[in-house]
Amino acid sequence: MSELGLALSMEQISKRFPGTLAVDGVDFSVYAGEVHALIGENGAGKSTLMKILAGSFNDYSGTIRINDRPVDLHTPAAAKAYGIQMIHQELSLAPPLSLAENLLAGRLPRKWGFVLDRKAMHAESRRWLERVGLDLDGDTIVEDISQHEAQLVEIAKALANHPCILVMDEPTSALSRQEVQRLFEIIRRLRRQGLAIVYISHHLDEVLEIADRVTVLRDGRKVATHEIRDVSASQLVELMVGRSVSALYAERSTRPAEVRLEVRRASRYGFFHDVSFKLRGGEILGVGGLSGSGRSELARSLCGIDPLEEGAVLLDGRDITPADYRQSIAAGMVYLSEDRKSQGLALRMSVAENVLSSVIPRQSRTGFYSARSGRSLVRALVGSLEIHPADPARMASTLSGGNQQKALLAKWLATKPEVLILDEPTRGVDVAAKVVIHQAIAALADAGKCVLLISSDLPELVGLSDRVMILRQGKRIGQIDRERCSEAAVLLAANGEGEFVQS
């Protein structure tokens, strides 16, 4: 492996939150010149472990050694001083500033004590940008560069702080395939230079390609650490999940039924164009496509959150083309938003208040409203969706991600929808919650309702949908029926290739 020795060694690390032991006696080490992948389902403790490394907590237990020296990482400043740099999924660049200002923030070169040395700024930022293979000018404004370039600038910014340990959290989430390859080249180069790299990702193929070793976490504990050449993707999945995955998607019996929802030539110019489809009662229609293909935009316009510039929406033959979202909800078409924290749940309110928030107008025909009248409804939903803890008075923010997502689903199930549009219904959710959510979606369809499922989780999209419609650059380019639907087929079609694309 590496003759350079351990750059980082974490021994018996634990971190307790109210109600959970998020990290439980984990050992984790990285050699200099090694890429060590850290994988696990959401909520397995990856991000908590890395937050400990970043100095976010002053109350973890266990020993951390950096270059064989025991250290206390109780503040972010301490972590930085020991050469630990993080690159997060969410970019941390200030959009209105130039690349140079972002890269050299806090230590901008000056002359005569106070005047910015533009020339030095330019030269130095240029140097760091070249190191990540970017041919950009330091004066470029962050707003003007692409997501992928921003990701690389983020890495350059971390490198500019001379790290010895670099943590990359889902660095490829916004990148295309070619861009991922470019990123990997840079990672390999950094590895040769002796940097210790922690690589967190959900994409097992990436992990298998770039990592030297892999550590799997589950429920806050370390399950295993392996040399990458000793493991396969399916082994990793089993380690992560703790059981076989095939049980996840039960076969649904689909019965032919009447067309209930019809969307005719829907357009919102610049987002999606001329999209038509029909949805039968009891059918789950998947919407596949790359990010930026207009999937969420289509969903939001169909139910009136964003404007629908052309086209019509018909439910059971009745025109329900909405002017605003309230009309759509009244007509029985609801949208489960993709970002539960900022768009889905009011985190400071209780589970019951959140669940009932979607039915306030319905429960108060006279203007008077009491949450009490919905108590049995909330209890039934909390029970059927196995929301844990099963306490409707609990503040939503104290729930785990999976239970928050269940609460969000409960909020929209409370409206007794005829058409349920789901946008990434299980993003950032643990496996157990995923199963419950999938069962609830299937049950809704079995009751004769229509489900439109948008998901980037390909196994979910393929496993749950009766049909998958493919969007690309805002246009409907084809569809795949259940018999021939596979992850590969969806991915290929989403890229505009393969047999299912109709020109």
Next chain:
Amino acid sequence: MSELSAPDIDARAQRKNRLFELVSVLGVWALVMLLFASGCVISPKFLTARNLMSAAQAVSLLGIVCMGLAFVTYSRHYVDLSIPGIMALSGAMAISALPYGFAASLAVGMATGLAIGLVNGLVVGYLRLNPIIWTLAMVSVLAGLIRWAYGGLQVYPDEATAAGRAFLNLYHVKLVSLADGRIELPLIVGLLAVLAAAAHVVMRWTSYGAQLKLTGSAYEVARLTGVNVRRVVATAFVVSAATSALAGILLTSFNKVAAFYIGRGYDFEAITAVVLGGMALAGGRGSIAGVIGGVVAVALLNNVLSLVKVDDFVIGEFAKRVIQGCVFIVVVGLHSWALRRTGMDDA
């Protein structure tokens, strides 16, 4: 995650949260007690019927303003800074309309406030301008408008007419008078009681209240839940303007004169009372019962300060303002600190 691995810690966190909520409601009433006790100690004049009556009337005026402002704060739009302007203009308009009768005067005064509230509501609620900046501009415009319309003159109600006398008497009307006038219930105290009850019912028992709470807690979530967030916020500003107009008319009646400076200071006193009463600037938290506590605390503070004598020198307006400012800073600071400690600030 292993949620049940530490039930003891879980229960403790829950208790801590509940304790925090309890303290923020009871705390303000404890402060009220403390102020009351210190008032009794500081001056023999404090515990007299006369002083307590004037304290109650001061409480009522501030309280009426706060009942409306609470809606704005609850909706997470912080504060309506146009309150003093609304109070002054409503009072002036009410006096101007006195020649057409007492009822017309009240109607015109209230209509003035509602009109300004509608503009605030449209601009902040629908056009989404920053509420602080907009209402700050509004108060400046209103003050200018009064000076321009009345030429900087003070406007007096005409005592020769019945309407004028009724207007001047408005502030002093007693609803109930028992035991030869020793126990009295002034009209404005009764008004506050009715408004407080109404505000409480609206916030807790109506669909508007539920939607307001959702909007104040998480604006974007409310929007994506089908709440008409623009109208909800606009309504809060209209309510705030309406109560300010009412308070403005009453204050004008008390002062016997309308002028652009009437209502000055009510903006800051009101937001101090609202926040002191546990209605956080972060929105969606607190209750009318707490706000009433905040109002009583602020009014008592003023009353006690006005009785304090240091070497025969009565603490004046300036000290009052310094102390009010400090109270506001301490309360807001403590609140943010407590929220951060319990980990609720980012939630």
